[in-house]
Amino acid sequence: MRTAPTRATNRRYPAFALVTCLLVLPALAAPAEALFAVVPAVLAALAALARYPVGPLTLVRAAAIVAGASLLGDLGFLLTREGLAEVKWALPWLPFELLALLVLLPRVVRGVPPRQAAVLGTLTGFAAVVLPLRFSLRNSHGVLEQSVLGVMSAAFLVLVAGGFGLRQRVQDDRRAEAIERARREQRLQVARDLHDFVAHEVTGILLETQAARLVEYDETRTKELLARLEAAGQRALSSMDDTLRVLREPETRTEPPSTRVRGLADLPVLLRRFEGAGHPRTALDLERGLAGTLPPEAEDAAYRLVVEALTNIRRHAPGAGLVTVTASRTEAGLRIAVSDDAAPPTAPATPPRTAGGTGLPALTERFESLRGSLVAGPGAAGWTVVGVLPLEETAR
Known part of the structure; x- marks a missing residue:
């Protein structure tokens, strides 16, 4: 050297x-x-x-x-x-x-x-x-x-x-400031990916394992459960590899390296996995011709919103029977909404963690950085998360 x-x-x-x-x-x-x-x-x-x-x-x-x-x-x-x-x-x-x-x-x-x-x-x-x-x-x-x-x-x-x-x-x-900003963006990107993708899969594994402990042993169901856990583990490892690839980038570059970008076209697969894990039924209302036509930042933010909403439904809305995901182009821009029909829970679905609860705040900051907005609160029946992104501003 x-x-x-x-x-x-x-x-x-x-x-x-x-x-x-x-x-x-x-x-x-x-x-x-x-x-x-x-x-x-x-x-x-x-x-x-x-x-x-x-x-x-x-x-x-x-x-x-x-x-x-x-x-x-x-x-x-x-x-x-x-x-x-x-x-x-x-x-x-x-x-x-x-x-x-x-x-x-x-x-x-x-x-x-x-x-x-x-x-x-x-x-x-x-x-x-x-x-x-x-x-x-x-x-x-x-x-x-x-x-x-x-x-x-x-x-x-x-x-x-x-x-x-x-x-x-x-x-x-x-x-030096540009390099420091790039490194800080790398750390934030790693934190977002770990939370949005890895934690999403790990949460699913945890909840399915907890649910399996409450039912009697059945060989067929156990094999199906193990297959789902294996697939979720593989996806978590894949997401972890994408995240670690960011950390292997040269430290001297002045632009933050990008990880895999997911978008609206990936929502059907995401919802099928969510429903196939024994969770509530899902309904996707995706405007025809919308997927793949938006800026990558908007597509990625919309996908992360759905992931965060589904993760929260897994943890906090065990009584939900239907989860509806809507993505459409409005006068304000891209509107992505996730809602469930669960009644307010009387007790937490999982033991409370000493850390966490940063998903929605981080997601809100992400939408605001793209000149958009995010609102989460009670809906007509259960809970609703709605994000709006002005496509003209995002595309600039």
């Missing part, structure tokens, strides 16, 4: 050696005052080329050292004896140091924590802006004009480099 970074670092060593030779060797023929220009230039160039961390050396420490060395070089060069010869000797290193500072500045702005980026970015930019003064103040002719022109030119380059680094930082932050 560390092969690529190691190779990239190894490729930088020749570059470090070449830059050092190009900047240091000419200094051997220059007067001693040139060291005030050579040392900061070498340090800045090496810092700009390095990949951090380099042992204990981090980007923060490197930027602080380079900026400090540059400002000390300015001070030391200006405090030496006056003379134009030293300026001419030291001037060739100015472009290299300025370029290195301009390369280092966006790296600091982009790559270090905000407070340190503000301090070190300002310090590095200031070192680049005042760098021309190191030479212009030693010139006896046109000091003011050269100083103003040099500072303004360097300031423009610093603003460009700092703006580029800030733009990269904003893009990095947005990318």
